[in-house]
Amino acid sequence: PLSGSSGIIDITAAFTPPATLTNVTASAVKTVGTNPWTTAVTLSWDQTSDAGFVVYIVRRSADSGPDTAEIVVARITSSTTVTYTDYTPASGIEYTYYVSQVSNGSGSELESVRESAAIEVTFGGVIITAVGAAASTTQAALRYTAERLEERVIDEVVYTPLSGSNPQTIRSATRYRTIGLDAALPLDTYSTATQKKNELEDLDAANVTVCYRDNTGRKLFGRISDLTFTDQIPDWWRCSLSIREENYTEAVD
Numbered sequence: 001p002l003s004g005s006s007g008i009i010d011i012t013a014a015f016t017p018p019a020t021l022t023n024v025t026a027s028a029v030k031t032v033g034t035n036p037w038t039t040a041v042t043l044s045w046d047q048t049s050d051a052g053f054v055v056y057i058v059r060r061s062a063d064s065g066p067d068t069a070e071i072v073v074a075r076i077t078s079s080t081t082v083t084y085t086d087y088t089p090a091s092g093i094e095y096t097y098y099v100s101q102v103s104n105g106s107g108s109e110l111e112s113v114r115e116s117a118a119i120e121v122t123f124g125g126v127i128i129t130a131v132g133a134a135a136s137t138t139q140a141a142l143r144y145t146a147e148r149l150e151e152r153v154i155d156e157v158v159y160t161p162l163s164g165s166n167p168q169t170i171r172s173a174t175r176y177r178t179i180g181l182d183a184a185l186p187l188d189t190y191s192t193a194t195q196k197k198n199e200l201e202d203l204d205a206a207n208v209t210v211c212y213r214d215n216t217g218r219k220l221f222g223r224i225s226d227l228t229f230t231d232q233i234p235d236w237w238r239c240s241l242s243i244r245e246e247n248y249t250e251a252v253d
Contacts, residue, residue, distance in 0.1 A: 021048065021099055021100065028121045031085070034141060035127070035141040036190045039087075040085055043058065048079055051103075052103040054101075054109055057099070058097060058099050061096055067089075067090060091217055092215070099116075100112045125214065128224075129210060129211045130203060140199035142185075145184075153175070156171040178242055178244050179212050183239050184237075185239060193235045204224045222248075226240065
């Protein structure tokens with residue numbers, strides 16, 4: 001049989017990452033005409049000139065609150081699309097956004113160094129926003145809310161033996177929250193009461209997941225489970241609203 005060993009050959013490969021994107025900025029913006037606060041963040045950057053461009057990647061993290069984990073919130077495959085709007089940042093918390101590009105050079109996809117921008121939005125009440133494609137147009141801002149109830153719900157069944165012995169509780173592992181509030185919808189400098197009522201009805205009719213945010217930094221994804229209105233005087237409504245928490249992730253991968 002043949003035996004022996006080969007020599008060791010050192011191979012050095014040099015990869016040059018794509019250029020870092022320039023002029024990455026974050027701006028607080030309003031997204032609905034009747035909204036009195038800036039409740040969303042729009043990012044912008046200069047268009048890449050890389051001929052091998054594949055995708056822009058937008059990541060997000062926060063210093064505290066519900067969004068401390070870094071996630072990818074957008075992958076943009078058009079090189080000419082150089083803006084992205086995050087419609088669901090929590091109030092009073094600083095967020096950092098990171099933007100990079102991936103290009104394909106010599107058959108290998110490489111990611112550029114990430115460029116970042118930090119910003120904080122603060123608003124004075126409750127914002128309820130549809131998630132997904134309707135986020136830019138379907139939302140409601142509530143300025144005048146009474147006590148906002150957050151309730152933890154645990155599914156359970158209580159078994160009561162016929163023998164008269166003590167009952168036994170069987171609990172599910174499922175835990176979720178509900179948010180309940182009452183809000184006044186008066187005529188003010190931002191909208192009529194009917195406009196606010198219509199915004200809430202549009203959210204309910206959309207039958208999609210919504211994001212509840214308020215001025216305490218609280219943030220919850222769920223479905224509107226109850227929505228009722230009471231008319232008091234012309235152009236003055238009062239509503240009762242409940243949102244039931246549902247499983248939802250903002251990460252795109």
